[in-house]
Amino acid sequence: MGHVDLQPSSFISDFLLQTGGVAVIDGGLATELERHGADLNDPLWSAKCLLSSPHLIRTVHLDYLEAGADIIITASYQATIQGFEARGFSRGESEALLRKSVEIACEARKMYYDRCIEFACDDSEDGRILKHRPILVAASVGSYGAYLADGSEYSGIYGDEITVETLKDFHRRRVQILADAGADLIAFETVPNKLEAQAYAELLEEENIKIPAWFSFNSKDGVHVVSGDSLLECVSIAESCKKVVSVGINCTPPRFIHGLILSIKKVTTKPILIYPNSGESYDPEQKEWVQKTGVSVEDFVSYVNKWCEVGASLVGGCCRTTPNTIRAIYRTLSNNRSATASLKS
Numbered sequence: 001m002g003h004v005d006l007q008p009s010s011f012i013s014d015f016l017l018q019t020g021g022v023a024v025i026d027g028g029l030a031t032e033l034e035r036h037g038a039d040l041n042d043p044l045w046s047a048k049c050l051l052s053s054p055h056l057i058r059t060v061h062l063d064y065l066e067a068g069a070d071i072i073i074t075a076s077y078q079a080t081i082q083g084f085e086a087r088g089f090s091r092g093e094s095e096a097l098l099r100k101s102v103e104i105a106c107e108a109r110k111m112y113y114d115r116c117i118e119f120a121c122d123d124s125e126d127g128r129i130l131k132h133r134p135i136l137v138a139a140s141v142g143s144y145g146a147y148l149a150d151g152s153e154y155s156g157i158y159g160d161e162i163t164v165e166t167l168k169d170f171h172r173r174r175v176q177i178l179a180d181a182g183a184d185l186i187a188f189e190t191v192p193n194k195l196e197a198q199a200y201a202e203l204l205e206e207e208n209i210k211i212p213a214w215f216s217f218n219s220k221d222g223v224h225v226v227s228g229d230s231l232l233e234c235v236s237i238a239e240s241c242k243k244v245v246s247v248g249i250n251c252t253p254p255r256f257i258h259g260l261i262l263s264i265k266k267v268t269t270k271p272i273l274i275y276p277n278s279g280e281s282y283d284p285e286q287k288e289w290v291q292k293t294g295v296s297v298e299d300f301v302s303y304v305n306k307w308c309e310v311g312a313s314l315v316g317g318c319c320r321t322t323p324n325t326i327r328a329i330y331r332t333l334s335n336n337r338s339a340t341a342s343l344k345s
């Protein structure tokens with residue numbers, strides 16, 4: 001990926017030095033797969049495409065890189081060994097599918113670099129950003145609630161039977177496989193409650209996971225994480241874990257982000273990441289979004305500089321955001337980023 005130090009403490013700060021102070025995360029992966037015609041009404045949701053259309057996943061990763069993303073997130077959000085086994089795959093086949101999610105993203109990065117050499121230009125006439133730069137592949141780990149495939153990652157209510165140990169057992173092998181598959185970091189995404197944050201932090205330490213991680217929580221009131229647990233307590237768990245290199249918020253309406261960054265800043269010294277959704281709401285029964293309840297790309301992007309001013313260092317989009325959103329974020333940030341880079345040179 002370039003010359004980024006692999007020490008957790010400086011991993012993101014070194015990367016940010018190379019990106020001009022702020023890094024761009026990609027946008028909704030499942031959203032784009034659906035926009036290209038994939039039917040995700042399935043317990044595996046976006047992970048279904050690892051079986052049916054890996055080429056489409058690669059295309060979407062490439063589209064995000066050409067829109068200016070510095071970090072792409074793999075299609076493993078709802079890819080679990082338990083979910084694949086329920087589909088009739090063997091343990092070995094299920095593990096291979098997890099690895100495949102990382103391989104696809106790495107292939108897209110390689111193809112992108114090849115295109116940069118072929119068409120060398122920072123901003124081509126057709127709007128593609130073909131700029132050789134360090135690119136990180138983040139291996140997505142969606143929550144236990146995502147595996148339940150009923151929208152539980154938006155409630156975070158797992159019931160009394162689910163404990164830290166249950167969650168560690170659920171995620172252990174999956175995290176080990178993804179960590180050894182060639183990704184640069186693990187993206188624990190859409191973390192809905194404190195219990196799961198605790199389980200991830202313990203797994204990172206106990207399993208001696210060799211790559212760093214980020215923790216990204218979701219909120220539906222701008223104050224707590226979705227379960228109602230304290231955001232500050234959740235962020236503090238991330239703050240205490242040396243292997244966590246960034247902490248923040250994803251898949252949360254843009255209107256809450258400003259306040260959430262101000263809260264997070266009180267309890268972390270780590271770089272803050274945010275990749276909100278469009279603000280639309282999700283119907284878990286139909287597995288569909290309630291359209292037109294969110295904000296336009298223009299409104300979304302109008303917040304971006306403010307989010308950075310108050311402390312966000314990595315900015316992208318989650319569900320219902322597209323390469324257009326990411327291109328607009330890239331453009332909004334690029335003036336600031338080149339100014340920072342020239343000050344440092």
Ligand SMILES: C[S+](C)CC[C@H](N)C(=O)O
Nearest residue numbers: 045146149150151282287
């Ligand atoms: C982030 S939500 C839109 C993911 C989808 C959910 N786990 C489902 O299977 O419906």
Ligand SMILES: N[C@@H](CCS)C(=O)O
Nearest residue numbers: 028029030077190251
């Ligand atoms: N990385 C996942 C997150 C879903 S909340 C996606 O973009 O589909």
Ligand SMILES: [Zn+2]
Nearest residue numbers: 251277318319
């Ligand atoms: Zn999302």
